[in-house]
Amino acid sequence: MKHRTALLAALTLALGAAALAQPALQKGITIAFLPKQVNNPYFTTAWKGGQAAIKEFAGVGKQVGPSDAGASSQVSYINTLLAQRQKAIVVSASDANALVPYLKRAMGQGVKVVTYDSDVAKDGRNVFVSQASADTIARDEVKLLAKQIGNKGEIAILSATPNATNQNAWIKVMRDELTKPQYKDMKLVKIAYGNDDDQKSFTEMQGLMQAYPNLKGVISPTTVGISAAARYLSGSPYKGKVALTGLGTPNQMREFVKNGTVQGFALWNPEDLGYLASYAAAALVSGQITGKEGEKFSAGKLGQRTIGKDGVVILGPLTVFDKSNIDKFNF
Template sequence: MTTRLRAPRRLAARLTATATVSVLALSLAACGGTTKDSSSASGEGKAGGNATADPNAPLKKGLKIAFLPKQVNNPYETIVDNAGIAAAKEFGAEAKEVGPSDASASSQVSYINTLIQQQHDAILIAANDENAVCGPLKQAMAKDIKIVAYDSDTNPECRDVFINQASSEEIGRSQVKLLAEQIDHKGEIAILSATANATNQNTWIEFMKEELKKPEYADMKLVKVAYGDDNDQKSFQQTQGLLQAYPNLKGIISPTTVGIAAAARYISGSEYKGKVVLTGLGTPDQMRKFIKNDTVESFALWDPKDLGYLSAYAAAALASGQITGKQGEKLKAGKLGERTIGANGEIILGPPTVFDAENIDEYHF
């Protein structure tokens, strides 16, 4: 999808008006083998290092880049990575996706080590754990391999830039606003997250908690944050457990595409349909049937294809010397136009879009 996503009337103004803020990024040895020349290594541990950008430098041909998602069987991550791989063809790069089938903290480490050995020019990673991947990523940077975090950040010292799908504050706060409208700002609520150590999830949840401190949410109470580990069956079971443990539960926020789909599947076939509100982050294709059968009224997301596309161009720009990751530099991102690099090397894609019965059939991803 090449067009910018637009938010429906109810939340558009608030979503787009939210100030853009930098993500609160949180924060193994690699194996040996033939390495890349390290004369321009960026391993000092700061976004951009001491390198100087040449914005007029052409994108190099034949770059080798690899996408390392949280898990390769996650439908959302597949959309992102496939779009990035397709974008790489535009600038003559060789791109691939590699990764674990589970989203455990250390599952990505061996893949980073292998990509170092294979002398890739750039590694793009959606981090499962900000600490577990940091050591090997720093070793990759010391060998002049550029590191792009996307979707879920690592420590800023362990990558060159972070492609953030939207302002983390905007995502977290807008999720609470979306749920609150549907439950009249009253009742017990729960959050069904992915893994307990996922950087993006935890950052969003912190902003959700901050939003809930406002006076307008005085009659709403967060009773539980549950974790489905981005596993369909576990998320399904966690939803069931939440509804049984909290009989007065009025709503659930699931800021993960796996979690919201599993929760919707459980609720749609249970006595809770029409009684418990579900919202969160999902793709239109996976959630369409739940919108149409009235299990879910609305949910949000950005365009994952654009996220993959922007990430690929960032990797190429870094590897070609167009950018270094310093604040204020401009990234030229093909059909998406220009993006300015913010504090801590953060590049923001744009505001999330709310999907409901009025607009969901306009989107297919």
């Protein structure tokens, strides 16, 4: 009995020492979010989560960014944030490489860089907070569309900008998924780019139908693109005849699901993505993590998270939204 008591005491001390080994989160950490677009509902929701986390650990946060989705537009904001001596920058990159020199300069000055939603080359940031693995997202999108069109017919992809890191990673995996035997009767005929602009995405969807009148389905892995495409289809003769799926928010897509334009689409909770990104930034600034594989940090209500290969932290799996569940969500 004495031996067991001593063992428990030793274990308690060891756990206590381990807990003490990781420094507490600093107070007053300044964190700036830099999304692709500040007027995009998706990023507005992500920032809501980011703000909630910052409030929890008594930090100071703000969001700045362009109204368009061009990489060059983000550069000036990075330079301004450097001049303001922010402790951390949380950025969703419009281009995988264009921002890297500026982000490397920021890291050289001691600023911690977290990418979320859309990554840069790994030497341009400390940690990437990913929605889910690129592989999972892309393959699930193909499976979802295939189910809706009976694994047969011409399909297209309506993407965001041609240089968007996340979009291109997903498209690469989608192409690979489509080579599998079960998709032999599905043919990818076009990849169109709406530049994450509502009107351009609407026009691109219209153009797809004019150029490919036999089109059976479209994947739009961008919240701006899928809602614009749904708006076009809902007022066209193709409503209910051409399947549309992709990544969207329930509040954007609810009317199109209910009126029969869209059967189902998917997404993670962008609010949780922003929340997790804030905690990752705070953990970096506080010295709890450096971005190495295997490191762990606490992310408030999302629990403990582990950094994976190449400094990637994954939020979690996709949720498919359809008529059966869409009213349960409000974001």
